[in-house]
Amino acid sequence: MDGKLAVIGLGSIGSMALWQASRLSDSVVGFEAHTPAHARSAVGGDTRLFRMIYRGTPGYYPILERSRDLWAELEAETGQDILTRCGGLSIGSTDGPYLRSVLETTRINGAAHQILTREEMAERYPQHNLRADDSAVFDPNAGVLRTDRAVTAAVAAAAANGATVLNNTPVSSIRETNDGVVITSGGTSWTFGKVLIASGGWSRQLMPDYLKAHTETRRVFLSWFVARDAAQFTPDNFPTFSRMYEDRSMYGAPTVDGVTVKATLDGRGTVTTDPNGFPRDLSAVEIPETVETVTEFFPGLIPTIVRSDAFPDLYTEDRNPLLGWLGESSRIYCATGFSGGGFKNATGFGHIAAHEVLGKQSFVGLDFVRPERFKARQPSVQYSAPQLPKA
CATH class of the missing domain: 3.50.50.60 (FAD/NAD(P)-binding domain)
Incomplete structure (x- = not known):
């Protein structure tokens, strides 16, 4: 052996x-x-x-609780700052399927959360350009992992x-x-x-x-934008977010370099037969959709992709x-x-x-x-x- x-x-x-x-x-x-x-x-x-509030299988919640403790253990053992707790937002139509699903899973799990009206969101997080019937669920235990x-x-x-x-x-x-x-x-x-x-x-x-x-291997892409005022998008001021509607969806994180903000279309993975040979650049379809979504959601971001990349992952x-x-x-x-x-x-x-x-x-x-x-x-x-x- x-x-x-x-x-x-x-x-x-x-x-x-x-x-x-x-x-x-x-x-x-x-x-x-x-x-x-x-x-x-x-x-x-x-x-x-990192988030404790999500939609779907309730069985993930105890694993997330254990994960949160273990991230802290890894930081203590290695001296590295890995998890920045900045809170997280789930944003969508108040009566839409996304927030209904998020709240149903949260009700089962008993996760700490706060429901924010459109007016409360506009006051606390003006970085988001909201639709008329929007609201959000705030996760106080969410954050961003390095x-x-x-x-x-x-x-x-x-x-x-x-x-x-x-x-x-x-x-x-x-x-x-x-x-x-x-x-x-x-x-x-x-x-x-x-x-x-x-x-x-x-x-x-x-x-x-x-x-x-x-199973299949899928290509998942990410994109970044420059903030007009980076101070508005630091972890102290800008929680992680996931925002979903029938016509658009995006998730992202606060700036970690003081300049760029991650804002990426959600659910756009495409099948690849070769995890070593798929295109790393965004396609002629992915670029305009990403830019259009950022233009609507975030007036504080310059609507030009300054960085993008793609990575493989196994999907079941x-x-x-x-x-x-x-x-x-x-x-x-x-x-x-x-x-x-x-x-x-x-x-x-x-x-x-x-x-x-x-x-x-x-x-x-x-x-x-x-x-x-x-x-x-x-x-x-x-x-x-x-x-x-x-x-």
């Missing part, structure tokens, strides 16, 4: 799983195809939103705990044997007791067919991640398929994955993320993420 556990992919989830596993075992190895937080990974783009700092800090903490990190070591195959799991990279092989797959958009090549049939058919063993007797565990929304709870899911794969603890109430939920389903011929109509 070359170790008790190998973690394949040290990005959003893999870095956190490696950090957590290094607290439980002195025989952990992380494999990274490039280097942690490299520019081609789904970690790219400086920031991600992705590069988070990943590099987690990997450094794991190494300090005794984990081995192999950079520039892309894994080409994994194979279960009677003795363990054999990992191959180039002409070199290793054998481990257990393997954890956390390679995001590159995970499909390491998955069984039943999961390939229900139901948009919930894959967290668990690949089979009943398998030694291979996966923590992937977060469908563009996993960073906020990366520490929580990394904690669960590390404890389960090393046999330290099992968790209940997670049927909505277990891979076996797809075994009973027929393979999909084609599926796509919901796309909002263009304006």
Whole structure:
């Protein structure tokens, strides 16, 4: 054996799983195809939103609570400022489906929140150009995560705990044997007791067919704009936001460089067959839609894209991640398929994955993320993420 556990992919989830596993075992190895937080990974783009208020599956809430505590632990352990708590806004039509769904999930979870009328929004957050029937739900526990700092800090903490990190070591195959799991990279092989797959958009090549049939790699893009008055868009004055209507949608974060503001169309991921070869530049359709939306939403931003990029991530058919063993007797565990929304709870899911794969603890109430939920389903011929109509 070359170790008790190998973690394949040290990005959003893999870095956190490696950090957590290094607290439980002195025989952990992380494999990274490039280097942690490299520019081609789904970690790219400086920031991600952290929020306790969202719409959808209520089962995420306890994971988010644990994630919030673990982000603080990672900061304390490494001395890095990773999570800036600036609050968060969910904005939409008062009686529209978006806010109704947000409030329904919030009611079930009991998350702290405040409903803001259009008039209250205009007074507190005049950066937003609101529609006549708008209102918002304010999340006091939301904030913005610094992705590069988070990943590099987690990997450094794991190494300090005794984990081995192999950079520039892309894994080409994994194979279960009677003795363990054999990992191959180039002409070199290793054998481990257990393997954890956390390679995001590159995970499909390491998955069984039943999961390939229900997953796809998608290209997700981000965009930034210059603020006319950057002081209005600092974390002290400008919470993270998610804003959705039938005709437009956008999310974003306050400035972290004192100049630019992230404001990106929501739900526009497109399928790519090659996570290494998709277009990084925005298309002739993406650019005008992004500019038109910013022009309407934010008069305080200059409506010219000054920076953009695109990244791969693995999407599942139901948009919930894959967290668990690949089979009943398998030694291979996966923590992937977060469908563009996993960073906020990366520490929580990394904690669960590390404890389960090393046999330290099992968790209940997670049927909505277990891979076996797809075994009973027929393979999909084609599926796509919901796309909002263009304006």
